[in-house]
Amino acid sequence: xxxxxxxxxxATAMASGAQAAERVKFDFWYGLTGDLGDVIAKQCQLFxxxxxxxxxxxxxxxxxxxxxQNTIAAYRAKQQPTIVQIxxxxxxxxxxxxxxxxxxxxxxxNGLEIDWxxxxxxxANYYATSTGDMWSFPYNSSTAVxxxxxDAWAKIxxxxxxxxxxxxxxxxxxxxxxxxxCGFAVDFxxxxxxxxxxxxxxxxxxSMDNGYGGLGAELVFNKTAFVDHMKDYKAWxxxxxxxxxxxxxxxxxxxxxxxxxxxxxxxxxxxxxTVKNTQIEGLDWDVAPLPVIDAAKRTNSIVGGASLWxxxxxxxxxxxxxxxxxxxxxxxDTGEKYIAENTGYIPVTTKGFELLKSEGFYNDPSRAxxxxxIESLTASDVGPLSRGIRLGNFTSIRAELVSEIEAAFTGQxxxxxxxxxxxxxxxxxxxxxxxxxxxxxxx
Amino acid sequence: MEKxxxxxxxxxxxxxxxxxxxxxxxxxxxxxxxxxxxxxTLEPPFGGENEWVGFQNFRNVFEDPKYWGSVQVSxxxxxxxxxxxxxIAALLALFVxxxxxxxxxxxxxxxxxxxxxxxxxxLAFRFIxxxxxxxxxxxxxxxxxxxxxxxxxxxxxxxxxxxQAWMMVGYNFIFFLAAxxxxxxxxxxxxxxxxxxxxxxxxxxxxxxxxxxxxxLIVINITDSFVNSFxxxxxxxxxxxxxxxxxxxxxxxxxxxQGKDYSLAAAQSxxxxxxxxxxxxIQFRYVERRVHYS
Numbered sequence: 001x002x003x004x005x006x007x008x009x010x011a012t013a014m015a016s017g018a019q020a021a022e023r024v025k026f027d028f029w030y031g032l033t034g035d036l037g038d039v040i041a042k043q044c045q046l047f048x049x050x051x052x053x054x055x056x057x058x059x060x061x062x063x064x065x066x067x068x069q070n071t072i073a074a075y076r077a078k079q080q081p082t083i084v085q086i087x088x089x090x091x092x093x094x095x096x097x098x099x100x101x102x103x104x105x106x107x108x109x110n111g112l113e114i115d116w117x118x119x120x121x122x123x124a125n126y127y128a129t130s131t132g133d134m135w136s137f138p139y140n141s142s143t144a145v146x147x148x149x150x151d152a153w154a155k156i157x158x159x160x161x162x163x164x165x166x167x168x169x170x171x172x173x174x175x176x177x178x179x180x181x182c183g184f185a186v187d188f189x190x191x192x193x194x195x196x197x198x199x200x201x202x203x204x205x206x207s208m209d210n211g212y213g214g215l216g217a218e219l220v221f222n223k224t225a226f227v228d229h230m231k232d233y234k235a236w237x238x239x240x241x242x243x244x245x246x247x248x249x250x251x252x253x254x255x256x257x258x259x260x261x262x263x264x265x266x267x268x269x270x271x272x273x274t275v276k277n278t279q280i281e282g283l284d285w286d287v288a289p290l291p292v293i294d295a296a297k298r299t300n301s302i303v304g305g306a307s308l309w310x311x312x313x314x315x316x317x318x319x320x321x322x323x324x325x326x327x328x329x330x331x332x333d334t335g336e337k338y339i340a341e342n343t344g345y346i347p348v349t350t351k352g353f354e355l356l357k358s359e360g361f362y363n364d365p366s367r368a369x370x371x372x373x374i375e376s377l378t379a380s381d382v383g384p385l386s387r388g389i390r391l392g393n394f395t396s397i398r399a400e401l402v403s404e405i406e407a408a409f410t411g412q413x414x415x416x417x418x419x420x421x422x423x424x425x426x427x428x429x430x431x432x433x434x435x436x437x438x439x440x441x442x443x
Numbered sequence: 444m445e446k447x448x449x450x451x452x453x454x455x456x457x458x459x460x461x462x463x464x465x466x467x468x469x470x471x472x473x474x475x476x477x478x479x480x481x482x483x484t485l486e487p488p489f490g491g492e493n494e495w496v497g498f499q500n501f502r503n504v505f506e507d508p509k510y511w512g513s514v515q516v517s518x519x520x521x522x523x524x525x526x527x528x529x530x531i532a533a534l535l536a537l538f539v540x541x542x543x544x545x546x547x548x549x550x551x552x553x554x555x556x557x558x559x560x561x562x563x564x565x566l567a568f569r570f571i572x573x574x575x576x577x578x579x580x581x582x583x584x585x586x587x588x589x590x591x592x593x594x595x596x597x598x599x600x601x602x603x604x605x606x607q608a609w610m611m612v613g614y615n616f617i618f619f620l621a622a623x624x625x626x627x628x629x630x631x632x633x634x635x636x637x638x639x640x641x642x643x644x645x646x647x648x649x650x651x652x653x654x655x656x657x658x659x660l661i662v663i664n665i666t667d668s669f670v671n672s673f674x675x676x677x678x679x680x681x682x683x684x685x686x687x688x689x690x691x692x693x694x695x696x697x698x699x700x701q702g703k704d705y706s707l708a709a710a711q712s713x714x715x716x717x718x719x720x721x722x723x724x725i726q727f728r729y730v731e732r733r734v735h736y737s
Binding site for chain 2: 072097251396403410436
């Protein structure tokens with residue numbers, strides 16, 4: 001009898017255990033950290049609560065670059081997650097990796113109905129292959145905008161943000177004369193200073209359509225208006241109009257703008273919420289599209305942020321679970337709206353944007369101005385030079401440019417010489433990358 | 444006739460040393476072998492087909508002036524941090540050894556920094572030495588632009604040297620103190636009776652008697668400043684400004700993990716390993732001659 005009871009108890013325990021285990025688990029790794037990381041973790045939790053069949057196990061990797069590094073290491077050890085969030089600059093590595101399950105094929109195999117045409121062209125083009133296929137799902141997306149302090153500009157009698165870089169230069173001079181200590185906060189970030197600048201003014205970063213044409217592309221930004229742009233920055237720094245604000249100086253761009261230290265800066269729209277939440281009392285500010293060289297000619301800015309990739313080598317059940325998750329995060333209300341409401345990121349589809357607009361999302365004073373990002377992203381049709389950048393090992397090329405610009409801004413080198421050096425070293429990096437992937441063609 | 448304890452059973456002997464051999468194999472020889480293999484091929488990030496390229500990676504490394512800059516910075520860093528940290532630690536140990544009031548407390552406090560992880564030290568130094576927000580910003584208010592590690596390479600270099608030295612002081616201190624306490628009291632007392640003052644006794648008796656420890660610590664400190672400084676550099680300066688603090692170990696990380704050029708990083712690791720082996724060899728060959736073990 002005793003034995004029977006034990007057996008029964010064991011059977012019940014196993015049954016309830018089995019019931020709990022019925023939820024199919026899969027791994028999702030993300031790179032966002034801090035407040036933004038918490039938003040992703042919350043989205044996972046909401047997904048898990050929304051149904052009882054699947055369970056997303058979401059793990060923050062402590063940064064975009066760490067997420068990519070860890071995924072590579074995990075893949076080599078056959079421990080890769082099913083879904084991973086990879087930033088824009090990692091796109092080419094993942095396309096050539098042979099380690100991923102292309103998004104369009106994944107969607108078709110798992111009955112996911114994604115309207116691939118519904119993405120904003122600037123976003124779709126950035127992530128698409130040469131044949132226009134999407135191999136990853138656009139997720140958190142942003143673009144660059146100009147943050148400006150209205151009170152500071154009121155001191156020089158202006159109520160509008162500068163439209164061109166030349167106008168900004170004049171404004172900065174006037175601001176200095178009006179007693180503003182720091183008119184413009186800059187750092188060494190190539191995403192802003194080189195990539196967005198080049199896209200908006202329709203000038204090339206590299207040959208072969210910024211690398212979209214193949215792995216043989218060469219950097220050309222030492223022969224474009226980018227050099228003059230950096231010379232302007234240097235002149236503004238020397239004249240005391242602008243200031244370098246980085247993590248190392250103690251205050252990066254956004255805190256320096258939000259506490260009123262600097263009257264303007266350039267940054268991602270994703271920081272719109274951060275500025276609202278951390279600004280000093282009474283700071284009257286707004287965002288505007290980035291200045292251009294020629295006000296009559298503005299091309300679209302490029303998308304930043306990250307997309308979601310599905311990794312190869314997982315079980316059918318895990319892919320089913322992953323598909324349910326993707327359905328959840330790509331839906332306009334549970335996906336795009338959730339992200340846009342809780343962060344400064346923008347909706348990625350026209351449908352998502354319309355939904356938010358119809359609900360009066362942008363009328364809320366705390367979010368006023370965020371549609372500027374959409375305006376900037378859709379300022380023109382996407383051309384070959386405003387599509388994005390697709391260069392191998394681009395993280396290293398960015399690092400080369402950063403250290404050369406540091407040398408130029410601190411007066412160790414002439415700007416032209418510094419940019420030339422960055423291009424030369426960047427081209428060596430590209431050739432090594434091409435050699436490493438010999439025989440592989442960019443999809 | 445010399446007596447020796449020998450094992451007649453070789454299998455038993457092998458079993459005894461196996462754990463250690465396996466550990467060394469798994470955590471040293473295997474990765475080193477892998478690094479050698481990557482260094483002579485071009486390894487794609489996700490694995491798969493890699494191409495044999497012979498010494499091309501090493502050529503790329505040696506032809507790069509930025510690499511030699513990084514070697515220079517690393518050597519200067521190792522020298523400055525080691526000298527500074529040993530000097531401070533020796534001084535602290537000599538005075539704690541004098542058993543001044545409260546020496547037990549000092550002993551505890553001086554050792555604490557070593558218990559911190561390098562990134563934590565880096566974070567603390569970044570805040571303290573930040574030109575705008577840190578404690579040092581007070582100095583900048585009096586002498587504008589005197590201190591700015593974000594833009595001035597020399598300042599950044601000084602900052603990482605200080606951080607590394609500060610972290611190693613505790614470790615060095617404990618070894619120095621142990622060495623000092625093993626010197627028989629009679630020796631220093633005899634010196635005192637002959638009329639030698641405190642400083643003279645330190646300089647002529649105590650320091651010469653602890654040279655074996657000093658030598659050991661030099662080897663450890665130099666090795667540590669080559670391989671363990673990564674956490675400090677990553678958090679405080681990220682190798683900048685304009686590569687002023689781009690230590691060899693940080694460059695390996697940047698090229699390999701951030702840049703995902705595993706082969707270039709592997710070649711650099713091999714060079715770094717050979718450099719440390721060579722430095723240690725030189726120290727044992729030439730410096731150790733001047734050390735007298737009692």
